[in-house]
Amino acid sequence: MRTTLHYIFVLTVLLITSFLTSAHAFQKNSDKFVVVLDAGHGGHDSGNVGNGYRESNIALNIVLQVGKELEKNKDIKVIYTRTKDVFVTLRGRAKIANDADADLFVSVHCNAHNSSANGTETFVLGLHANQRNFEIAKKENEVIFLESDYEKHYEGFDPNSPESFITLSLIQEDYLDQSIRLARYIEDNFKSQQKRKSRGVKQAGFWVLHNTYMPSVLVETGFLTYKKEGSYLNSKTGQSKMSKSITDAILDYKKQLDLNVGENIYNDSNTVPSEVEEPQIIDNVVFKVQIAASSKKLEPKSYNFKGLNDISREKVGNFYKYFYGYTSDYSQIKQLQIQAKSKGYKDCFVVAYRDGKKIDVSEALKSASN
Numbered sequence: 353m354r355t356t357l358h359y360i361f362v363l364t365v366l367l368i369t370s371f372l373t374s375a376h377a378f379q380k381n382s383d384k385f386v387v388v389l390d391a392g393h394g395g396h397d398s399g400n401v402g403n404g405y406r407e408s409n410i411a412l413n414i415v416l417q418v419g420k421e422l423e424k425n426k427d428i429k430v431i432y433t434r435t436k437d438v439f440v441t442l443r444g445r446a447k448i449a450n451d452a453d454a455d456l457f458v459s460v461h462c463n464a465h466n467s468s469a470n471g472t473e474t475f476v477l478g479l480h481a482n483q484r485n486f487e488i489a490k491k492e493n494e495v496i497f498l499e500s501d502y503e504k505h506y507e508g509f510d511p512n513s514p515e516s517f518i519t520l521s522l523i524q525e526d527y528l529d530q531s532i533r534l535a536r537y538i539e540d541n542f543k544s545q546q547k548r549k550s551r552g553v554k555q556a557g558f559w560v561l562h563n564t565y566m567p568s569v570l571v572e573t574g575f576l577t578y579k580k581e582g583s584y585l586n587s588k589t590g591q592s593k594m595s596k597s598i599t600d601a602i603l604d605y606k607k608q609l610d611l612n613v614g615e616n617i618y619n620d621s622n623t624v625p626s627e628v629e630e631p632q633i634i635d636n637v638v639f640k641v642q643i644a645a646s647s648k649k650l651e652p653k654s655y656n657f658k659g660l661n662d663i664s665r666e667k668v669g670n671f672y673k674y675f676y677g678y679t680s681d682y683s684q685i686k687q688l689q690i691q692a693k694s695k696g697y698k699d700c701f702v703v704a705y706r707d708g709k710k711i712d713v714s715e716a717l718k719s720a721s722n
Contacts, residue, residue, distance in 0.1 A: 384429040385606055385647050386670075387422060388449050388566075390459040391415040391432070395439030400464035402576030405586045407462040408437060414573065415460050417595035422602060449566070455647050455670055456534065456602065457568040462585055463575040470578040471549035472542045475570040476531040530567035530645065530671075534605045538571060541597035548574070566670060571598060609646040632682040637716045638705045639685035640664065640675035643697040647671055658695040675703070682717065 391412040393399035399407030412434065419430040431452045433445045440448075449457055463473070535553040543550040573594050576582040584590040643657065649672050650656045652663035657674065664675045676697075677688040685702050692700045704716040 385427055385456075386429045386431065386452050386454045387456045387458065387602060388431045388433065388452050388454040389415045389419050390445060390449075390457065391434055392459060392461040394434050394437055397439050400462065400576055402462075402464045403579050403582040405462075405576045405582045407464075407576060410462050410573070410576075410585050410591065411460045412437065413591045414595045414598070417592060418458075418460075418599045418602070421595070421599040425603070428606070453670055454566045456605070457566050458534075458598065458602065459568070459570045460598070461570065461572050462582075463572040464577045465575060466577070468578060470575050470581045471551040472539060472574055473551035473554055473572045474535040474538045475554050475572070476528065476535050476568070530605075531569055533608070534567060534601060535569045537601035537604050538569065538598055541601050542594070545597050545600070546593045609644075610648065630683060633680050634682060634716055635680070636706055637680055637711075639677070639679055639682060639713075639716070640703050640705070641677050641685060641689045641692050641700050642673060642703050643676050643692050643700045644674040645671050646674070650674075658697075660692065660695060676700070 391408070391414075393408035393411065395408075397408065399411070401407065415432065416435065419432060422428050422430050431448065431454070433448050434440050463469070532553060539550045539553055542548040574581040574585050576585065585594070643660070645668075647670060649667075650665070652665045652674065654661050654663070657663050657676070660676050662677055664678065666673045666675070676692050677685055679685055679688075689700055689702055702713055704711050704713045706716065
């Protein structure tokens with residue numbers, strides 16, 4: 353699936369460049385929720401032309417419709433990597449995203465395959481550590497050699513070097529869950545709203561960057577090489593329906609972020625559930641319950657968090673993370689997690705820190721038994 357793999361590479365290049373220029377990104381702070389919409393290909397790069405349909409035109413039409421609807425929301429700022437049939441370099445797409453200091457990056461494409469493959473699929477960046485996927489990534493990443501000054505822009509990254517790949521392949525904890533959430537919204541909409549066949553949310557075996565600062569997805573709206581699907585995507589009706597599903601997913605994603613730092617006021621006091629376990633104190637470790645992540649900067653006060661006290665806030669990139677509780681007692685933090693869930697924070701989870709550095713909870717618990 354060469355087209356898919358190639359444009360996952362586009363997305364990864366965008367994100368690594370974002371990482372390399374993150375100092376600039378951290379200087380900006382927009383009051384609006386910024387969405388960068390990227391129509392794949394353009395100009396002399398038509399993308400795939402399965403059954404005579406032109407991917408670059410279809411992707412652009414869908415992106416423009418998504419942007420038009422999003423722009424009706426006063427809290428959202430839309431920025432496009434292109435608005436007409438022009439070629440944009442990988443570095444150019446990266447610069448647009450960096451300058452936007454975006455909250456989301458959504459790249460739209462059409463798929464191709466030399467079989468009867470059909471259906472939608474949405475990619476997030478992820479690492480599958482096996483030799484097969486390394487070889488695929490190695491092959492596709494060699495595209496950077498087509499740029500005469502690639503060494504300057506990719507800081508000596510060598511697609512043929514396992515060491516280079518491993519260096520870049522660091523688990524991105526901060527935004528992977530948010531990217532997956534948006535991807536799931538998109539695929540669910542394709543399936544429920546448009547009755548399209550969904551091939552699911554996928555993690556590609558390419559670079560997972562250490563310090564990317566925006567949730568990002570790459571949407572494959574279908575296979576132009578499958579005649580029925582290509583005809584649908586090339587039609588005004590098909591493009592309108594696909595754009596609606598993507599738009600609704602972005603709006604639902606933003607709404608969920610905003611709800612996670614809900615403004616409902618609860619007057620009841622913080623009551624720890626009655627079933628209390630024996631204390632499990634772990635020296636030099638602090639546990640918190642992460643209850644929300646949002647572009648909104650709110651005061652860590654109980655009235656902003658459904659009556660919960662002991663709220664702390666941490667800025668990571670363009671988002672704010674909100675935590676409940678602060679204790680070295682693992683039993684207590686589990687009780688606080690139960691309490692947070694009872695308040696409506698169903699997806700909250702426990703995090704652990706040692707000497708101010710985040711560590712796996714399993715590592716913290718393991719240290720207690722040593």
